[in-house]
Amino acid sequence: GAGVSQTPSNKVTEKGKYVELRCDPISGHTALYWYRQSLGQGPEFLIYFQGTGAADDSGLPNDRFFAVRPEGSVSTLKIQRTERGDSAVYLCASSLIPGDTQYFGPGTRLTVL
Amino acid sequence: AQSVTQLGSHVSVSEGALVLLRCNYSSSVPPYLFWYVQYPNQGLQLLLKYTSAATLVKGINGFEAEFKKSETSFHLTKPSAHMSDAAEYFCAVSPTTSGTYKYIFGTGTRLKVLA
Numbered sequence: 001g002a003g004v005s006q007t008p009s010n011k012v013t014e015k016g017k018y019v020e021l022r023c024d025p026i027s028g029h030t031a032l033y034w035y036r037q038s039l040g041q042g043p044e045f046l047i048y049f050q051g052t053g054a055a056d057d058s059g060l061p062n063d064r065f066f067a068v069r070p071e072g073s074v075s076t077l078k079i080q081r082t083e084r085g086d087s088a089v090y091l092c093a094s095s096l097i098p099g100d101t102q103y104f105g106p107g108t109r110l111t112v113l
Numbered sequence: 114a115q116s117v118t119q120l121g122s123h124v125s126v127s128e129g130a131l132v133l134l135r136c137n138y139s140s141s142v143p144p145y146l147f148w149y150v151q152y153p154n155q156g157l158q159l160l161l162k163y164t165s166a167a168t169l170v171k172g173i174n175g176f177e178a179e180f181k182k183s184e185t186s187f188h189l190t191k192p193s194a195h196m197s198d199a200a201e202y203f204c205a206v207s208p209t210t211s212g213t214y215k216y217i218f219g220t221g222t223r224l225k226v227l228a
Binding site for chain 1: 117147158205215217218220221
């Protein structure tokens with residue numbers, strides 16, 4: 001079946017702009033996770049959804065970052081007033097239930113000029 | 114707090130040689146452990162996972178890893194490297210206590226396979 005998909009695959013924006021990154025999880029997966037991978041680093045956890053609610057948002061770096069999952073499927077990561085330090089690959093993962101193996105999407109490469 | 118250390122950011126092996134990628138974890142209780150592989154410009158693909166069953170775990174593409182509680186290690190091995198194994202490998206830990214299901218990743222090891 002289809003895996004986790006993410007759009008766009010690449011996003012270039014200017015400092016101070018607003019961006020939205022989308023994640024489509026594997027059908028039927030109730031848990032969804034966002035990670036950020038900076039150059040030369042491993043992925044770092046941002047936020048985790050169980051259904052529609054954010055169960056753990058302890059990894060969001062500041063209040064410029066926000067994520068939603070209104071219908072318990074697709075999720076959108078929103079970044080306001082982007083900064084050059086936000087440049088990274090944003091990875092989404094889903095699992096059938098919380099604690100189950102996470103399956104990752106291909107990521108969105110965000111570049112802030 | 115849990116953490117993962119991957120020794121060696123770059124490892125080079127000859128084609129046909131043993132692959133050994135090291136991973137040590139820090140956790141007060143045995144966690145779940147994972148190895149993922151990342152090919153250029155692609156997402157993470159699960160190689161194998163340890164979830165408190167057999168300590169020797171076999172994964173895809175001929176890889177395996179052994180959980181050693183006494184050494185807090187989960188090293189990844191493959192008897193004979195293939196050119197297609199060239200990629201970046203990440204070890205990750207997930208707590209077994211309830212309340213959070215985030216993965217904590219190491220910084221990765223880039224494997225180069227020499228012809």
